[in-house]
Amino acid sequence: MPRVGVRPAAYRFCRRMPFTFAEGTLISRPMISRTTTPSDLSASVARLRDLVAEAASILPFTGAGISTECGIPDFRSPGGLWTKTQPIPFDAFMASARTRAESWRRRFAMQAHFGDARPGRGHRALASLYRAGKVPAVVTQNIDNLHQMSGIAAADVVELHGNTTYATCLACERRYELDWVKARFEESGEQAPECACGGYIKSATVSFGQAMPVAAMARAEELVDRCDLFVAIGSSLVVWPAAGFPLRAKKRGARLVIVNREATDFDEIADLVIRQDIGDALAPFIAD
């Protein structure tokens, strides 16, 4: 059976690991700063504009909320797909051909959401800041490829949970396009296809229980340490490692902005919290 390499336990993708545990040393929060939560959109945008102007290196960190206006559901949200259908864990995928086939059946069913999705206002705003040289790269929990489609070079999109718009062989890492997988799947009577090397082909996402991509994690941490403005957008910041980044950035002296419809555990240490529609909040930063 093909296996991915053994990774440190800390790199495993866990659901809702409390950040207090992941961070290890978080006992008190000494770096409380002036949190502002402007009640109206124009005040939020004005404050964000100032912070963006003052920053030399901005690191956007994005979650599902930036893509909901693109028609991609937030699978973790109440009523979301994952509250109705449990995601398939990695070990189950590896253990059974039937489960691999089920995994592909589900993926093709989701194509209605992913296939036609186009970047939203939040993606376009970040692409504008990227072109302006303010944003070196984007770190994302999303698997929808929309940052790349908005014009950010693939090399500058750090995907912590992988990418669902293509597949890879788990043994030799060869890339496969979904159309190819779908054709093989259908002509074989819904059998999950395998690579010529004998490895299993899986969508290029990180499943629960699957090792986190080590290179992406390392790059993300490096970017967090180098930024002077960390902007969390559309993430509830509860899934580790996402939960560790705002605090890490803050400890290194960066300013912290949180743009999310709901409150997060980090709002009280943020320099600015924008609890409004993400597209509305970021649209003023679209330069094209």
Ligand SMILES: [Zn+2]
């Ligand atoms: Zn292979």
